Amino acid sequence: MRYLLGRLSHALFLLAGVSILAFLFTALAPGNYFDEMRISPQIGAETIAARRAQYGFDKPLPVRYVSWLSSVIHGEMGFSFAYNVPVAPLLLVRARNTLLLTITATLLAWAIALLLGVWSAERVGRMPDRLLSWGTAALLVIPDLALALGLLVFAVRSGWFPTGGMASVDFETLSPLNKLRDLALHMILPVTALVLSSLPLLVRHVRAAVADVLNAPFLLAALGHGIPRRTLLYRYALPAAANPLISLFGFSIGVLLSGSLLIEVVMSWPGLGPLLLEAILARDLYVVVGEVLFSTLFLVGGNLLADFLLYWADPRIRTESSAR
Amino acid sequence: MRVRRTFVKWLVALGILHGIVLCAGFFAPYDPVEQDRKSPYLSPMRVHLMDVHGHFHVRPFVYSLRLREGSFDQYEEDPTEPHPVKFFLSGARYQLLGFLPCRMHFFGAGNTRIYLLGTDAYGRDQFSRLLFGGQVSLFAGLLGTGITLLMGLSIGAVAGYYGGWSDNLLMRVAELFLALPWLYLLFALRAFLPLAVSPLEAFFLIVAVIGAVGWARPARLVRGVVLSAKERDFVRAARGFGASNGYLLRRHILPETSSVLLTQAAILIPQYVLAEMTLSFLGLGVPEPVPSWGNLLSSLQQYSVLVSYWWMYLPALIMVPFFLGYLGLASSLQEREEAYKIPRSSLGSLT
Numbered sequence: 001m002r003y004l005l006g007r008l009s010h011a012l013f014l015l016a017g018v019s020i021l022a023f024l025f026t027a028l029a030p031g032n033y034f035d036e037m038r039i040s041p042q043i044g045a046e047t048i049a050a051r052r053a054q055y056g057f058d059k060p061l062p063v064r065y066v067s068w069l070s071s072v073i074h075g076e077m078g079f080s081f082a083y084n085v086p087v088a089p090l091l092l093v094r095a096r097n098t099l100l101l102t103i104t105a106t107l108l109a110w111a112i113a114l115l116l117g118v119w120s121a122e123r124v125g126r127m128p129d130r131l132l133s134w135g136t137a138a139l140l141v142i143p144d145l146a147l148a149l150g151l152l153v154f155a156v157r158s159g160w161f162p163t164g165g166m167a168s169v170d171f172e173t174l175s176p177l178n179k180l181r182d183l184a185l186h187m188i189l190p191v192t193a194l195v196l197s198s199l200p201l202l203v204r205h206v207r208a209a210v211a212d213v214l215n216a217p218f219l220l221a222a223l224g225h226g227i228p229r230r231t232l233l234y235r236y237a238l239p240a241a242a243n244p245l246i247s248l249f250g251f252s253i254g255v256l257l258s259g260s261l262l263i264e265v266v267m268s269w270p271g272l273g274p275l276l277l278e279a280i281l282a283r284d285l286y287v288v289v290g291e292v293l294f295s296t297l298f299l300v301g302g303n304l305l306a307d308f309l310l311y312w313a314d315p316r317i318r319t320e321s322s323a324r
Numbered sequence: 325m326r327v328r329r330t331f332v333k334w335l336v337a338l339g340i341l342h343g344i345v346l347c348a349g350f351f352a353p354y355d356p357v358e359q360d361r362k363s364p365y366l367s368p369m370r371v372h373l374m375d376v377h378g379h380f381h382v383r384p385f386v387y388s389l390r391l392r393e394g395s396f397d398q399y400e401e402d403p404t405e406p407h408p409v410k411f412f413l414s415g416a417r418y419q420l421l422g423f424l425p426c427r428m429h430f431f432g433a434g435n436t437r438i439y440l441l442g443t444d445a446y447g448r449d450q451f452s453r454l455l456f457g458g459q460v461s462l463f464a465g466l467l468g469t470g471i472t473l474l475m476g477l478s479i480g481a482v483a484g485y486y487g488g489w490s491d492n493l494l495m496r497v498a499e500l501f502l503a504l505p506w507l508y509l510l511f512a513l514r515a516f517l518p519l520a521v522s523p524l525e526a527f528f529l530i531v532a533v534i535g536a537v538g539w540a541r542p543a544r545l546v547r548g549v550v551l552s553a554k555e556r557d558f559v560r561a562a563r564g565f566g567a568s569n570g571y572l573l574r575r576h577i578l579p580e581t582s583s584v585l586l587t588q589a590a591i592l593i594p595q596y597v598l599a600e601m602t603l604s605f606l607g608l609g610v611p612e613p614v615p616s617w618g619n620l621l622s623s624l625q626q627y628s629v630l631v632s633y634w635w636m637y638l639p640a641l642i643m644v645p646f647f648l649g650y651l652g653l654a655s656s657l658q659e660r661e662e663a664y665k666i667p668r669s670s671l672g673s674l675t
Contacts, residue, residue: 014503021500025516141647143598145605146640149624153637156630163627258507262602266625276508277606280515288515295508 003317007307011300018296022289023065068286077293078286082279087290091272095294097166098264098271102256102298104187105194109202109256110249112195117206118233124211133207136200144259148193148266155189162186164268190260190267197259198252205248209241216240239313246309253302257295331660334652341645345458349418352452353432357613358416360437360447363389365633367399368442368450376403383408388436397632407436442635444623454639457615461604462646464531464616465597471535472592473542473585480546480581481573485554495547498540510537510599514608523614530609534599542588546581553580583661590654594647601643617642 059067068078076086083090116132123129142150155161162168168182213219214237222236264273272291279287311317344351369386385408387401413432420426432438441450479498483491501509513533521529553559559576567575597617603609604618605625612619620639623629629636 014500017496017500018503022512025512137648137651141644141651143601143640143643143647145598145601145618145621146643149621149637149640152624152630153634156627157634163630254505257505261505261507261511265606276511276515277608280511280608281519283515283519288512292504292508292512295505296503299505300503 004308004311007304011304014300015293015296019069019289019293020065022292023061023068026285026289027061068289077290080279080284080287082282082284082287087286090275090287091290091294094270094272094275095298097269098257098260098273099298101187101190101194101264101269101271102253102260105191105198105260106253106256108191109195109198109252113199113202113206114238117203118210118238120203121207121210121214121237122233124207124214129207132203136203139196140200144193144197144262145266147197148190148263151189151193152266161189163189166270186269190263190269193263193267194256194259197263198256201255202248202252206241206245209244210237213237213241242313243310246306246313249309250299250303250306254299257298261295328660331653331656334649334656338646338649338653341649342462345455345462347420348452348455348459349420349426350428351430352449352455353415353429353438354449354452355416355418356448356453356456356615358448360443360449363399363437363439363443363447364445365397365636366439366443366447367633368635368638369439370401371409371440372406375406381406381408385409386433386436386438407433407438409438410434441638442633444620444636450620450635450639453615453620454617454642457617457620457639458642460527460610460614460616461597461600461618464527464534464600464610465593465595467531468534468538468596468599469589469592471532472538472596473589475536475539476542476588477546477578477581477585479539480543481550481578483543484547484550485569485573485577491547494543498543501537501540506537507599507602510534510603511608513537514603519608521611523610526610530600530603534596534603538592538596542585542592545584545588549581549584550577553577583657587654587657587661590650590657594643594650597643597646 071078071086072088075088077088077091078086080087080090120129120132152163155163162185166183166186167179168174168186174182210233218240219232219236222232227236260271261273261276263269264271265277268274272294275287276291278284279291366389369389371384371386372381373384374380375385385406387403388405388407389399390402392398392400409431410433411431412428413434414427415429415432417425417427437449439449439451441454444450444453479494483494504512510533513536514530517529517533554572554577556576559572562572562576600609600616601618601621604616605621607619607622609618610616617639621636623636
């Protein structure tokens with residue numbers, strides 16, 4: 001239990017640290033949203049000064065940070081100048097869409113990676129294994145951007161998939177079942193791009209981890225006892241190889257989040273990615289800070305999940321932490 | 325021995341690829357910003373050896389393109405007159421390697437124009453832009469990697485060698501940087517820097533941003549190496565003879581980190597080139613008219629380009645041979661280390 005509490009407090013420390021870091025960055029920024037307003041001749045100097053005061057921009061950084069913290073507690077996370085609404089509700093919708101994409105992609109990628117990795121670990125050095133490692137190498141050298149754009153070109157030229165967005169124009173009028181179908185159809189391209197871009201790394205790690213375990217004496221013994229192949233692989237070998245893979249799980253979420261930022265923009269998926277880009281171009285400061293914080297939250301959450309999984313899967317960690 | 329040979333093989337392959345980009349002016353037939361307003365969105369020209377009459381030519385040739393009847397953006401080949409491809413001919417002025425004024429080009433088509441990868445909206449030669457864009461993107465990647473490794477080396481060395489509170493503080497900050505998905509971090513840093521800047525300023529700006537974002541991982545790896553190196557017997561002996569901290573670091577400890585740094589470089593360079601591409605693709609990096617691999621692709625964000633002019637996508641594939649080279653280099657470096665019995669984990673994973 002102490003282990004879990006330790007991880008949790010560590011995660012909170014990270015979040016707090018990142019928020020301070022993000023605020024320090026904002027202090028470095030030359031120019032802000034109000035400087036853009038100053039260019040417009042219709043807006044007087046007093047108006048700008050009043051707006052600055054309204055948002056607390058005339059106060060020093062620590063004061064701003066504290067007032068921002070209190071707005072986080074109130075569930076606002078500051079104020080978006082461009083959208084003229086509190087940041088949190090704006091981000092929540094987008095974060096939901098991003099999560100929909102990343103979670104689907106994570107689960108799918110891991111399911112495929114486990115199957116392929118175990119399959120090829122069983123055949124190390126043989127033809128299918130070599131073919132697969134060539135395949136993963138090929139995927140590894142195709143950059144995300146090329147992959148996403150290539151899929152988009154493919155979608156446009158084949159006309160089989162919608163080429164962007166999250167819903168068709170007539171989404172609201174559809175029946176619930178058709179809504180689901182429409183959403184799934186829109187998700188195919190971005191999810192494919194995400195899965196393909198993260199797959200090679202995962203397959204390689206699963207293969208290496210399982211192949212390592214397959215040589216262990218206890219598996220030879222199990223084989224000698226006549227335990228069927230599938231049970232052997234998935235009940236005996238995989239759990240023994242799970243530790244590094246669970247750590248990789250947390251890491252893979254970070255990779256997928258970064259990947260999804262780009263892919264969302266390319267495929268105009270209304271997630272955190274396009275909003276971040278807009279916010280950067282409009283110098284919508286609190287939105288940027290909020291985005292950074294949300295992405296950290298996901299990544300830290302993913303790592304925390306991996307820690308929990310590790311705690312659950314590995315008795316050594318449980319006994320070690322209770323013995324302490 | 326075999327490991328060493330594969331390492332050299334990859335290095336040579338990468339050297340050739342980089343050499344082509346470095347001498348972009350020579351290999352590109354035209355100036356990257358020269359416009360040919362009469363032929364926007366020209367499709368890539370086919371290089372033929374066999375003409376319409378079935379005659380075989382030793383010298384490859386192209387047909388110039390003309391507008392298809394009744395169309396405003398569809399071109400077809402004009403088979404009346406073949407234009408032979410000429411080699412080593414004189415053309416637009418450029419500066420070889422950035423300082424040698426030169427006019428010789430590897431290939432061209434004499435009195436007509438040859439567009440191997442088509443043209444963009446302003447009739448600029450995509451092939452030339454691709455080569456010149458490589459100078460921007462690759463240089464950004466190399467420079468950014470240099471910054472990252474320098475930061476990682478110095479921070480890791482300080483943390484590992486001096487230990488104590490500085491180690492604690494630096495490693496906590498490193499954790500913060502690692503807690504952010506790195507593309508978000510990159511964007512956030514970029515967000516707080518000026519947007520409307522000249523191409524040169526933009527270049528150095530994004531190099532600085534890209535370089536500054538990634539220091540945490542190499543710093544951790546360097547710290548690990550330094551921690552073990554400073555307890556080695558020969559280091560203790562040198563300290564016993566009265567060597568100063570600076571001397572010990574410089575002479576005995578930092579050379580130990582070279583393999584980590586090399587492997588990290590092979591991993592980071594393609595990643596950073598891709599980062600530059602991403603930023604420029606989204607309009608946050610190097611602006612037009614200067615070509616970079618990222619902003620060559622940015623026109624694909626328009627649906628009409630995506631639908632009608634598929635060849636605008638071709639520049640996206642340019643990274644593949646470079647990625648392949650660096651991947652091969654990184655894995656051969658890791659194999660080399662394994663031959664010396666250094667655990668793979670201490671060099672950092674492949675991504």
